[in-house]
Structure formats: structure tokens, C-alpha cells
Amino acid sequence: MTLKYTDDHEWVSVEGDTATFGITNHAQEQLGELVYVELPAVGAQVTKGGDAAVVESVKAASDVFAPISGEVVAINDTLEAEPTKVNEDPEGSGWLAKIKISDASEMDSMMDADAYAKHTG
Amino acid sequence: MSEDTTDTPLLTTPLDKLHVSLGGRMVGFAGYSMPVQYPAGIVTEHNHTRSKAGLFDVSHMGQCWLKGDSHEAVASALEKLLPGEVQALEPGRTRYTQFTNQDGGIIDDLMVTRPIDPADAGKLYLVVNASRKDVDYQLLKEGLDPSVTLEPIEDRALIALQGPSSETVINSLSDGVEDMAFMSSHSLKIAGIDCWISRSGYSGEDGFEISVPSESASSLAEQLLSHPDVIACGLGARDSLRLEAGLCLYGNDIDETTSPIEAGLIWSISKRRREAGGFPGEDRIKREIADGAKRKRVGILPGGRAPARDGTEITNEPGNVVGKITSGGFGPTLGGPVAMGYVPTELAAVGTSLNLMVRGKTLPASVAKLPFVPPNFKR
Incomplete structure (x- = not known):
């Protein structure tokens, strides 16, 4: 398993050809308590940097960009009833979706945990 | 609620240091650096205000005096700029009204208070929106009778304490406000500080707005916050509270194209003013009152x-x-x-x-x- 981070404050965990992603703890702290999460449809094609999900706090809606291109193969539909899971456990039970990776080289530009910590520090 | 995106340096309120020390997340709003929330978060701040009390810095709003020869003189001068009832305002009472333009649109919404002290006869105290201060003051300078003067108040902060515990909290620091009615206003020593207090607000809850000399604002805020029922709240909770309360935000729900009748603010226009007119945009406003918007x-x-x-x-x-x-x-x-x-x-x-x-x-x-x-x- 490989864990990487993007400039847009997402984490990506890769096992085989599938990437699970979500927003980082830093991102959820910036957003505040979430009240709604909109996820892509299973089967949808997403493109790295394109719209993948929307997370909404009381105050604002924020786009979440796809960290990697591919097909959405699973979504965390428990977030519909419990969007605050993203606040409580952003890099665990608050995951957003799983993508079947179409181009693994897109991982190359991502940061490891140390580099991401420096990026947000 | 729109945040500023320009690079113009932001103004700060007398509570700026307190906001930062409390961990407030500061954003630009109407030219001011203001806390959108504190570490507790908007949902907690909102719920705490509904159940106990929240303290909000609203010092960015414009406070000003209008001064004339008598209440009748200053009230009739102001009534030429808005459809609200000012002449019948009793000493110590506050009213909500709107400046209107010639097309019946809303230039700003505001609170007008007639001071209770006979020594203040001929004065009105206004509180206007931060984002409309300049427009409003220009309108007043140009539109008021020359015998009435506008004096912007630059040396006072404004603090809102909102929520069902507000009365108890103020009582613990003063001679008591249990006899104050909704939309009444007077002077009061709170924690030894000379304040002007009105029982009003923007949350749908009981509460008070307190005008305090800038140099004493932090001390007052800290003493209010030291009460176990009070937490500091930012603009985020202020917005969600007023939205649930169905109250208008200028620039969003009302602007120069919307009339007071379309906005559902007909209750703020008295029978006398509806009949007598004499305010900007009266053709449209009277027509909409008669025929519906x-x-x-x-x-x-x-x-x-x-x-x-x-x-x-x-x-x-x-x-x-x-x-x-x-x-x-x-x-x-x-x-x-x-x-x-x-x-x-x-x-x-x-x-x-x-x-x-x-x-x-x-x-x-x-x-x-x-x-x-x-x-x-x-x-």
C-alpha cells in the first residue's frame, strides 16, 4: 500500500490498481464541520484535477478534485447520513471514493507524508 | 455573505487582538478583518447562541448621530429618506427601517433609536451596515435638511450578546436589564463601563446590542465571555442564525432593485407613512401595497x-x-x-x-x- 498527498489537500491510498481517496486532516480543519457531502456516481470517469466530489460546511461548498484519473468503482455512501465522519476520521472512515487507476504515472508528482507535512506547515 | 477578495488593507475593530487570541479565523468582510468562526466551529457557536448566549463583534457596522433642533425636526428630515415611522418614535425606543431610492429599491436597512435622556433631545442614533456606510453617509449628507448634521461615531465598538441567557449575563455585571422591553434602548453601566444598550439583535433570540467606547471594548467583551454561559461567535454563526430567523442580509436578500414590499418588510412602514407618503420610491411602494408586488x-x-x-x-x-x-x-x-x-x-x-x-x-x-x-x- 502506498499513501500519497496532493497539493489540493487530498490523500490517496493505492492498493493494486485501486486508489482510495479523501481529504486530509488539514483540509477538514480548514473547512470546519461538514453538513453535506456529494459523491460521484459509481461508474463515472474522473480526470485528475477535475471535479470529483463536493464537501459543504455551514458556510460554503468546496469542490474536491479527482487526485487521479480513472473509473469510480466505490463511494462511501455512509457520508450521506454522517458527513461529520470526514471531520472525525478524514483519512480513515471518512474516505470519499475509490478509483480504478488508468495511469499510475500520475502518482509520481504527489507528495509523501513528510513532504505534505512540510507543505502545510 | 461575501468575502473580500481585493488586496486593500483591511480595517480592524477594537476587538481585533481578542479575536486573534481566542483563535478566531479572520477573513475580510466589508473591508474589515473579522472572525468567521472560532475553534469551537460554526455549528457549536450557532447552537450555543440558541441555548445559552453568544458574543459577536459587530463593530464594523456604522454608528452615527443625527442632530437637529428638536425630535420633530430631525425625524421629519430623516423621514424624507425612508418610509419608516420616525416621528412617532418614543424616547428610548428603536425601530428597523430602510433607506429607499427613487425607484423604491432598498439602499440599506438600519436601526434608528431615539435616545431616552432628555439632554439628547433632537438626536437620533443610527446603526447601518458596514458595507453601506459610505453610501449611507453620503445619502444623509446630501439628503438631510441643512439644519440637521450627521456625526459618524468612530470611537465606539459594538458588541452583540444574543441568546436566552443574555439577560442573566448582563444582570450579573450591571444594575439589571430585566425591565427592558424588546426594541428599547438606554444607557447602562456594565462592569463599570458606560454603555448604550438596546434589546435587539440579528439571531431571532432575545439579546442585546451594546455600544461601548473603543478603549473599553476588549475589557467588556472579556468580562461578558468570563460568564460560563457565553462563548465567542463569528460571522458564520451570525449568518446561519439570521437565516433561520428569516432576517434579511443586505446585498443578498435586499438591494437597490428589491422593494420593502417584495422583501416582506411592509410591517416596518406605519399607516401614517403609507397614507401620507413623502419618501423616495413612494409611487412603487404605495402601488405594491395597494395591488401587491x-x-x-x-x-x-x-x-x-x-x-x-x-x-x-x-x-x-x-x-x-x-x-x-x-x-x-x-x-x-x-x-x-x-x-x-x-x-x-x-x-x-x-x-x-x-x-x-x-x-x-x-x-x-x-x-x-x-x-x-x-x-x-x-x-
């Missing part, structure tokens, strides 16, 4: 969980755009999305089905009674 501000409850933000298009059953959301978000007390917007009068009845276009999807919604949360004012 073509569109109305209504409460809108989205059917699902997704909030509909301001600017969201409202469509009717055949799919035509009939209006737009002017304020929308999540109501923590309701536990779901809430919104307000303008729709044609024939679609304004409570229960009418509408659709909202959110990110390309059609979401069902219905017209709802305002306010969403019953007011909890002291009567």
Missing part, C-alpha cells in the same frame, strides 16, 4: 440534504427559471438545508412546490413559512 421574498426548504447557496436558480414545474436563492445554507437548529429567495407572487404560497438547480441537478424544494425557527424575543 409581482414577486416576494419567501422561505425555501430544499427537499434533500444538499444546501442551495445564494445565486441558485429556482425553476417551476415546467422547468422555467422563475427566481433565485438570495441566501442559503445549512440551518444547525433545523438540522437541514434552509434558504430564502424571490419567486413570483403566484408561487409564493407556503407549501408551493419548486425546483432548485444545484450543480446541474434538479432538486425538489417547497416554499416554507418564515421564520424557520420561532422567534424568542422578550415582549
Whole structure:
């Protein structure tokens, strides 16, 4: 398993050809308590940097960009009833979706945990 | 609530250091650096204000005096700029009204207070929106009778204490406010500091707005915050509280194109003023009072969980755009999305089905009674 981070404050965990992603703890702290999460449809094609999900706090809606291109193969539909899971456990039970990776080289530009910590520090 | 995106240096309020020390997340709003929230977060701040009390810095708002030879003189001069009832205002009372333009649109909404002290005869105390201060002061300078002078108040902060515990909190630091009625106003020593206090606010809850000399503002705020029932709240909670209370935000729900009648503010225009007129835009406003407005501000409850933000298009059953959301978000007390917007009068009845276009999807919604949360004012 490989864990990487993007400039847009997402984490990506890769096992085989599938990437699970979500927003980082830093991102959820910036957003505040979430009240709604909109996820892509299973089967949808997403493109790295394109719209993948929307997370909404009381105050604002924020786009979440796809960290990697591919097909959405699973979504965390428990977030519909419990969007605050993203606040409580952003890099665990608050995951957003799983993508079947179409181009693994897109991982190359991502940061490891140390580099991401420096990026947000 | 729109945040500033320009690079102009932001002004700060006398409570700026306190906000930062409390961990406030500072954003630009109407030219001021203001806390949008504290570490507790908007939902906690909102709920705490509904159950106990929240303290809000509203020092960015414009406080000013109008001074004339007598109450009759200053009131009749101000009434030439707005449709509200000022002449009949009793000493120690506050009213909500709106400056209107020649087309009957709203230039700003404001609070007008007639001071209770006979020594202040011929004065009115106004509180206007931060974002409209310059426009309002220009309007007053140009539009008031030359015998009436405008004096912006630059040396006072304004603190709102909102929520059901507010009275108890102020009582613990003063001679007591239990006899103050809603929308009344007087001078009061709070924690030994000379304040002007009015029983009013912008949350739908009982509460007070306190004008305090700038140099004593932090001390007052800290002493209020030291009461176990009080937490500091930012603009985020202020916005969600007023939205649930069905109160207008200038620039969103009312502006120079919306009339007080369309906005549902007819209650703020007295019978005498409706009949006698003599205010800007009276042709449209009197016509809309007589014949009804073509569109109305209504409460809108989205059917699902997704909030509909301001600017969201409202469509009717055949799919035509009939209006737009002017304020929308999540109501923590309701536990779901809430919104307000303008729709044609024939679609304004409570229960009418509408659709909202959110990110390309059609979401069902219905017209709802305002306010969403019953007011909890002291009567």
C-alpha cells in the first residue's frame, strides 16, 4: 500500500490498481464541520484535477478534485447520513471514493507524508 | 455573505487582538478583518447562541448621530429618506427601517433609536451596515435638511450578546436589564463601563446590542465571555442564525432593485407613512401595497440534504427559471438545508412546490413559512 498527498489537500491510498481517496486532516480543519457531502456516481470517469466530489460546511461548498484519473468503482455512501465522519476520521472512515487507476504515472508528482507535512506547515 | 477578495488593507475593530487570541479565523468582510468562526466551529457557536448566549463583534457596522433642533425636526428630515415611522418614535425606543431610492429599491436597512435622556433631545442614533456606510453617509449628507448634521461615531465598538441567557449575563455585571422591553434602548453601566444598550439583535433570540467606547471594548467583551454561559461567535454563526430567523442580509436578500414590499418588510412602514407618503420610491411602494408586488421574498426548504447557496436558480414545474436563492445554507437548529429567495407572487404560497438547480441537478424544494425557527424575543 502506498499513501500519497496532493497539493489540493487530498490523500490517496493505492492498493493494486485501486486508489482510495479523501481529504486530509488539514483540509477538514480548514473547512470546519461538514453538513453535506456529494459523491460521484459509481461508474463515472474522473480526470485528475477535475471535479470529483463536493464537501459543504455551514458556510460554503468546496469542490474536491479527482487526485487521479480513472473509473469510480466505490463511494462511501455512509457520508450521506454522517458527513461529520470526514471531520472525525478524514483519512480513515471518512474516505470519499475509490478509483480504478488508468495511469499510475500520475502518482509520481504527489507528495509523501513528510513532504505534505512540510507543505502545510 | 461575501468575502473580500481585493488586496486593500483591511480595517480592524477594537476587538481585533481578542479575536486573534481566542483563535478566531479572520477573513475580510466589508473591508474589515473579522472572525468567521472560532475553534469551537460554526455549528457549536450557532447552537450555543440558541441555548445559552453568544458574543459577536459587530463593530464594523456604522454608528452615527443625527442632530437637529428638536425630535420633530430631525425625524421629519430623516423621514424624507425612508418610509419608516420616525416621528412617532418614543424616547428610548428603536425601530428597523430602510433607506429607499427613487425607484423604491432598498439602499440599506438600519436601526434608528431615539435616545431616552432628555439632554439628547433632537438626536437620533443610527446603526447601518458596514458595507453601506459610505453610501449611507453620503445619502444623509446630501439628503438631510441643512439644519440637521450627521456625526459618524468612530470611537465606539459594538458588541452583540444574543441568546436566552443574555439577560442573566448582563444582570450579573450591571444594575439589571430585566425591565427592558424588546426594541428599547438606554444607557447602562456594565462592569463599570458606560454603555448604550438596546434589546435587539440579528439571531431571532432575545439579546442585546451594546455600544461601548473603543478603549473599553476588549475589557467588556472579556468580562461578558468570563460568564460560563457565553462563548465567542463569528460571522458564520451570525449568518446561519439570521437565516433561520428569516432576517434579511443586505446585498443578498435586499438591494437597490428589491422593494420593502417584495422583501416582506411592509410591517416596518406605519399607516401614517403609507397614507401620507413623502419618501423616495413612494409611487412603487404605495402601488405594491395597494395591488401587491409581482414577486416576494419567501422561505425555501430544499427537499434533500444538499444546501442551495445564494445565486441558485429556482425553476417551476415546467422547468422555467422563475427566481433565485438570495441566501442559503445549512440551518444547525433545523438540522437541514434552509434558504430564502424571490419567486413570483403566484408561487409564493407556503407549501408551493419548486425546483432548485444545484450543480446541474434538479432538486425538489417547497416554499416554507418564515421564520424557520420561532422567534424568542422578550415582549
